Amino acid sequence: MITRFAFAALLLLAQPALAQSIVDGPRARPVAAQDGTTQRAVEAVLAEAPKGTRFGLLVVDLQGRVIVSVNPDMRFVPASNTKLFTTAAALALLPRAEWPDAEGGAQVFLMPGTTGKPKDVVLYGRGDARLSSAADCKVDCLAVLADAVAAKTRVVGDVIGDDSYFPDQRWSAGMSWNNIGDYNATAASALSLDANELPVRVIADPAGGPPLIAAPPYLIVRNEALTVTAGAPTTLQLEHRVNSREFRLYGTIAVGAPEWRARVGIDDPADYAATVFARMLRERGVKVLGTVQVRHQPVMGKDLQPAVAAGQAVAVAEWGAPIAAVTPPPLAELIPLINKPSQNHHAELLLRRIGRVNGGSGSVEDGLAAERALFIRAGVPAEGFDLFDGSGMSSYNRASPRAMIALLRWGIRQPWGTAWLASFPVAGRDGTLTKRFAGTPLEGRIQAKTGTLNATNALSGTMTTASGRRLFFAFFANDVPDGASAVPIMEKVLEVVAAAN
Incomplete structure (x- = not known):
């Protein structure tokens, strides 16, 4: 059995330089610092930022005393800082997060087909983010x-992918339409x-014809791209037809150019899972006489969703016992896989798990x-945050620096707080900070x-x-002008704060 303390210890052993205790004071609202030297130095650096950029910054010590404050109560688009809300809520609200995830693993059932036909296979998902079809899969396979x-x-009839454990809400409100189809905004499904x-891989044709495409057979890629003269820039784009398997490749790739690679999202995850499962059955000598089908839970009014979820639970019970199930690793081990590389899909599924476990249907709203x-x-001040998704891909999300500081100070004090902090990227070492602050103090x-x-x-x-x-x-930093970046200024500010304190 993996305890919370063992999980925390494992993470800390991996990062000994940061395995120091944080002792926080009372849960008080941060108070102003006495010395304004650091404040003035930070304001001077921010004055160098691209014109039009809005900044919000709050820096406090362990007791909550303010070191620097710039628009601390203004609300900003937090992007993937949203994952800090999601992962903290998961650790606080999902029971037995440190145990193997028996509640989330996929199951397979054999159901009576229509009269005179063989039984159908139902692949039933319950919100696991890590189910794998990889040839070298060792866990959750x-x-x-x-x-x-x-x-x-x-012999089986139909192969049915059933994701009705959650309502059929594949994307959250506020996601840019052009992100749909990209792996950063792939659809969510139980x-x-x-x-x-x-x-998807694209290789230039040495003879100057259309480039060659290597993609899984599940995808449909219309090739409208051109191979052009050596030395020309690569301008390839994959444009997605939403709610389909279809992508349109257009643009150019030059003769001799490096292979172009992309990862694309899948719009109907249950259909993809059932399609792969049917192929696996055939490879094992099982005849599939029917077709691949999917079952989704309809998205209904808030008051009706729990009733729909309860009805689905009854239907699953009527199928009898599953003939097999897989048990994923503990949910607590998923937290670093979300926060360090900023994995959006896993975060979205965690949000739905939180809603399901806490008496709802598993909808985004729950x-x-x-x-x-x-x-x-x-x-955390109620006026300081409004969230619309679990990953931060929604441009509707808002958070103030003060709300984020309150979340951090509260989270660190929880029994799981040390492990949560250990899931954050480390400057110059890992995750999305691997290349940032490298070679600096x-x-x-x-x-x-x-x-x-x-x-x-x-x-x-x-x-x-x-x-x-x-x-x-x-x-x-919000409203950063097109073609500019706030990252250098932000990093310079933090170096100033660190040097002055």
Whole structure:
């Protein structure tokens, strides 16, 4: 059995330089610092930023005393800093997060088909983000379920992918339409396979014809691209037809240019999972006489969704016992896989799990309501945040630096707080901070979640200053002009703060 304390210890052993205790004071609203020297130095650096950029920054010490404050109550698009809300809520609200995830694993059933026909196979998902069809899969493998069916029968009817454990809400409100189809904004589903993304490779044709495309057979790629003269720039684009398998490749790639690669999202994860499962059955000698089908839970009014979920639970019970199930690793082990590389798909599924476990149907709205209630109880100012998704891809999300600091200070004090902090990227070492702050005095001394969206940068977490002080900070930049970046200025500001303290 993996305990919370063992999980925390494992993470800390991996990062010994940061495995120091944070002792926080009372849960008080941060108070103003006495010395304005650091404040003036920070304001001078921010004056160098691209014109039009809006900044929000709050830096406090362990007791909550303010070191720097710039628009601390203004609301900003937090981008992937949203994942800090999602992962903290998951650790606080999902029961037995440190145990193997028996509640989330996929199951397979054999159901009576129509009269005179063989039984149908139902692949039933319950919100697991890590189910894999990889040939070298060792844990949480779809092959285990395919083996179980092959051991039970040699002929089946339809192969049905059922993701009705959650309502059919594949994307959250506020996501840019042009992100749909990209792996960063792949659809969410209770039945998800291979992180719900697939690779596409494009190779220039040496003879100057249309480039060659290597893509999984599940995808339909219309090739309208051209191979052009050596030395020309590569301008390839994959344009997605929403709610389909179809992509349009256009643009150019030059003779001799490096192979062009992309990862694309899948719009109907249950269909993809069932399609792969049917192929696996055939490879094991099972005849599939029917077709691949999907079952989704309809999206209904708020008052009706729990009733629909309860009805679905009854229907599943009537299928009888599953012939096999897989048990994923503990949900707590998923938290670093979300925060360090900023994995959007896993975060979206966690939000829906939060909603389902806390008495709802597993809708986006249920998850957000449970989160909001938790954080208001924790002392995060209600006016300081509004969330619309679990990953931060929604441009509707808003958070103030003060709200983020309140979240950080509260989270660190929880039994799971040390492990949560250990899931943040480390400056110059890992995750989305691997290449940032490298070679500076802050390498290895910042542990923080990044955030990047159109015209937006964010970074929130902790730092160790030149004198060894430990500080919390929440830093947002919005309305960054096109073609510019706020990242250099933000990093310079944090170096100034660290040097002065």
